[in-house]
Amino acid sequence: MAMRAAMPLARPPAATPEARLADVRARIARACRDAGRDPAEVTIVAVSKTQSAAAIAELMAQGVATFGENRVQEAAAKWPALRAAHPGIALHLVGQLQSNKAAEAVALFDRIHSLDRPSLVEALARAAERAGRAPGLFLQVNIGDEPQKGGCAIAGVPALLARARDAGLPVEGLMCVPPAGVEAAPYFALLAGLAADLGLAGLSMGMSDDLEAAVMLGATHVRPGSALFGPRTVAAAPAASPA
Numbered sequence: 001m002a003m004r005a006a007m008p009l010a011r012p013p014a015a016t017p018e019a020r021l022a023d024v025r026a027r028i029a030r031a032c033r034d035a036g037r038d039p040a041e042v043t044i045v046a047v048s049k050t051q052s053a054a055a056i057a058e059l060m061a062q063g064v065a066t067f068g069e070n071r072v073q074e075a076a077a078k079w080p081a082l083r084a085a086h087p088g089i090a091l092h093l094v095g096q097l098q099s100n101k102a103a104e105a106v107a108l109f110d111r112i113h114s115l116d117r118p119s120l121v122e123a124l125a126r127a128a129e130r131a132g133r134a135p136g137l138f139l140q141v142n143i144g145d146e147p148q149k150g151g152c153a154i155a156g157v158p159a160l161l162a163r164a165r166d167a168g169l170p171v172e173g174l175m176c177v178p179p180a181g182v183e184a185a186p187y188f189a190l191l192a193g194l195a196a197d198l199g200l201a202g203l204s205m206g207m208s209d210d211l212e213a214a215v216m217l218g219a220t221h222v223r224p225g226s227a228l229f230g231p232r233t234v235a236a237a238p239a240a241s242p243a
């Protein structure tokens, strides 16, 4: 077998949604046991970007109650019907949000994980006031200081938090997408430390390949996609660049 030292070992994909979900739950349970945490503290946000309504409904039937999408447009096309058919499901936005889609996002999502700049604070505050409701918010942090990535610079997080609170927005925690291809744990530890310093309880971190490290380091929301749905057959459109 060829060695690919730099890549994380690929897991053989489980054959059914039921088996994939059991595997994800077992991975989270093991990490919780190792960390002395209660698995009930960890919400699985099943990232359903590019997935069909049928595939999503299959996971709902297995008891998954929280889903994540990375684009407002895709969520607006897929979710109104799914929500009508499955009351009680929570929908989270995990991708970049353009300010001109703030109102639509406030109407569609129960949580937004990608608040990363002052202009978006203002847009969300206006939209929330008009809608009479505000989704819970996570401040997205550019934890690896990558120029191409969304997220607020680490140094700017306290000011962004203050601004969001001044605007009356409910900030619940921090979120990150660590750099690809390197060990994620140091970035998760950095985000956890930042959240602790700021007194924020929520930590949205960990995707299919690094759930264990995220849970060990305190994730309250993990965001597996392919581990639950199988490999995405359609490439996800990149989340819109902020405006």
Ligand SMILES: *Cc1c(COP(=O)(O)O)cnc(C)c1O
Pocket: 047, 049, 070, 094, 095, 177, 207, 208, 209, 223, 224, 225, 226, 227, 236
């Ligand atoms: C796509 C995506 C995920 C899920 O990624 P997988 O590698 O399929 O688990 C999680 N978070 C964000 C922000 C994403 O865009």
